[in-house]
Amino acid sequence: MKHSPNNPLLLSSSLHVDEARAAIRNLVRELLQEGGSTQDSNFIETVTLDQALNRILAQDLLSPIDVPAADNSAMDGYAFDGTCLNTNNSEITLSIAGTALAGKPYEGSISQAQCLKIMTGALMPKGCDTVIPQEFTSSSNNQSITFTRSQLKAGENRRLRGEDLQKDQPAIVAGRVLRPSDLGLAASLGIASLQVHRKLKVAILSSGDELRSLNQALDPGSIYDSNRYSLIGLLNRLNVEIIDCGIVRDDPNSLKEAFINAAAKADVLISSGGVSVGEADFTKQILQELGDVGFWKIAMRPGRPMAFGILKPIPDQSNPRKTLFFGLPGNPVAVMVTFYQFVRSALLQLGGATQTEPPLTQAISETAIRKKPGRTEFQRAILGRAADGKPTVRLTGSQGAGILRSMSQANCFVILGHDQGNIAAGDWVDIALFEGLL
Structure with missing residues (x-):
């Protein structure tokens, strides 16, 4: 790994936020290039549309049809042959030959002197290439319409076959975090299931002797552990599989065992607390034993101390891959800020997404x-x-x-x-x- 703990820049100086963000992107890229990640074909699965929200699309979704499938009307109005506009008369009168509805096309053909009443989405009848909106016309007997020639041009208000999307063209590009509109688009193409990257497995734990679970009474100097619940909420936004490893005591043996157990199950481990320079902060020590980690001070507020790196595979453990590690601060707000600034984008990148940075x-x-x-x-x-x-x-x-x-x-x-x-x-x-x- 290029960003090793032996790099004095990472160990001693305070990185700019942009420098830290870039270093994380580079390390995740290295991890992906080594293989065994969610971008490998073995980590792709097929899900139905109702299960695809917030999943990351693994392959381009190619349209099986032209959209629209045929020329159709872009609005309610009257369809006619646009060549009738090639006249010196200021007003044009056309007789109404029938009606075309969405799902019920007009089967016949019409002459240049005729038009059809047509609804939005209805197929354009034979001989028609132009639609005039209903409000631009006048009619006294529902048998004809009159309109001013200068109100439109031939071909207007018609949606052409394949205008929105052509057959075999990508409708949704791989790497997209699927939104409700994407599911609707897939359904409109008759596609019932999508290929997506499997969910990342993310383990979380909190470290600190002062922490108590919600069902425990508080004794002097203790506090309830809120960080795990904040992280659970943040991770649920990303639709990952969460492994809750609970609270770990400020003890190097306990911390090491917790890290080993979490790394055996997860693609990513996120801990909170224990990354400062206090006597009971053992994260750095354990990480130097188990992995390759940059232990950072970041020029930001809040969230200055943060650890990041890789936990190497443990022999005889079930997970043969490296585990991405984030050691977040213990302060509740700093946990959420550092997650937002660093962890979220890394998880999206590791999970196969192409757009990972939040908009400003x-x-x-x-x-x-x-x-x-x-x-x-x-x-x-x-x-x-x-x-x-x-x-x-x-x-x-x-x-x-x-x-x-x-x-x-x-x-x-x-x-x-x-x-x-x-x-x-x-x-x-x-x-x-x-x-x-x-």
């Missing part, structure tokens, strides 16, 4: 924000809209890494770049929406 937009800050250059900050905020319709954003209040309520109240991050300084009220700032991500 901008909004106007309602208040001033203090910011020191030299680190990237992720402020929890609420996106709104001003009276003039412009998007505005305001912080949720205190931005401490342990204040989980700031995440619960927020609907977006305000992302302040590495070199940015203080933000004045009225400045435009980058934001990333939570919906669909967190």
